[in-house]
Amino acid sequence: MGGTGFLGYYSTLEALKRGHEVSSISIPDIELGDWFPETANVEYGDIFEMPFEELVELFRGYDGLVYAVGPDDRVTPKAPAYKFFHDRLVVACTKVVEAAREAGIRRCVVLNSYFAYFNRIWPEKKLAENHSYIKCRVEQATSVIEAGGERMAVVVLELPYIFGVMPERIPLWKDMLFDRVLGMKIVFFPRGGTNMIAVEKVAEAIIGALEYGRAGMRYLVGDVNMPYKEMLRIVLDTLGLKKRLIVTLPTSLATFIGKWMKRKERKMGLESGLDRAYVFSDILSQKLYFDPTPSVEELRYGQGGVREAIETTVRTLYPKA
Numbered sequence: 001m002g003g004t005g006f007l008g009y010y011s012t013l014e015a016l017k018r019g020h021e022v023s024s025i026s027i028p029d030i031e032l033g034d035w036f037p038e039t040a041n042v043e044y045g046d047i048f049e050m051p052f053e054e055l056v057e058l059f060r061g062y063d064g065l066v067y068a069v070g071p072d073d074r075v076t077p078k079a080p081a082y083k084f085f086h087d088r089l090v091v092a093c094t095k096v097v098e099a100a101r102e103a104g105i106r107r108c109v110v111l112n113s114y115f116a117y118f119n120r121i122w123p124e125k126k127l128a129e130n131h132s133y134i135k136c137r138v139e140q141a142t143s144v145i146e147a148g149g150e151r152m153a154v155v156v157l158e159l160p161y162i163f164g165v166m167p168e169r170i171p172l173w174k175d176m177l178f179d180r181v182l183g184m185k186i187v188f189f190p191r192g193g194t195n196m197i198a199v200e201k202v203a204e205a206i207i208g209a210l211e212y213g214r215a216g217m218r219y220l221v222g223d224v225n226m227p228y229k230e231m232l233r234i235v236l237d238t239l240g241l242k243k244r245l246i247v248t249l250p251t252s253l254a255t256f257i258g259k260w261m262k263r264k265e266r267k268m269g270l271e272s273g274l275d276r277a278y279v280f281s282d283i284l285s286q287k288l289y290f291d292p293t294p295s296v297e298e299l300r301y302g303q304g305g306v307r308e309a310i311e312t313t314v315r316t317l318y319p320k321a
Helices: 006-017 052-059 081-103 115-121 132-148 173-182 199-212 228-238 251-267 276-284 293-299 306-317
Strands: 023-026 041-044 064-067 107-113 153-159 161-163 187-189 193-198 218-220 224-227 246-248
Touching (some): 006 023, 006 064, 006 199, 052 081, 064 081, 064 199, 081 107, 081 132, 107 115, 107 132, 115 132, 132 153, 161 199, 173 306, 187 228, 193 199, 193 228, 193 306, 199 293, 218 293, 224 228, 228 306, 251 276
Parallel strands (some): 023 041, 107 153, 161 193, 187 246
């Protein structure tokens, strides 16, 4: 599902590389050229609108399903955010998984977020309570695992920051982060950091989960733990802005800015899935670090190439910089 999207495209390449036959259902939002593999069968349709019975017929004859569809936290929808994310991440995804089960598909991989992991290990922060996007990711994982039941093994992958590029699509990082950073004479950013991974390695983990993942497991997939300051230094250096300063923003000041952003969005009828009033203290000032070794060993995906993926993303977005 979503085989012409960013993660779906790389998963398609990886599955074909391993000798699988691959089909994709996607919306026709980009033109496929000779860059997209001819051996992958592409059908078009909107899974958010397709009836359950149509999905069942679509899935008949297949062994495995990868669900690589749905918005992430970088999308700011019209309020209320919870309804937007719940409809797309929980309701639609569960419908697809149930249809796949009824069609006889035996294995399913659903792409989720590493925020669900931090919600489990930091109960005192009440991440799911404060942030509707995180709440929906938690609900999504529970719902799809239950939907698989005894007849279909459902595996959930909790993914961190992902870097890389594909033809015909502009990475969401451009509007959400890079353009904002490049607009600052001095770059102010919170003190936290995150795990991150190159898209090719995510694809290896996805197909690894399809082949080796255990039913009901939530696998934390990732690679390098990196402070945001270091990540931004790579971005600026790649653009030839080696002298531009990066200054750590105090959490209290960042929170004040977040509340201002929330009021501004509210006036436009928008609401972020990560509540602006809490996102700096809950997330961007924290170190979202973890050890991916268990999932690396079980799903058999590779590591490395993160810095190169960031540099490639930046050069692709700003070729004249």
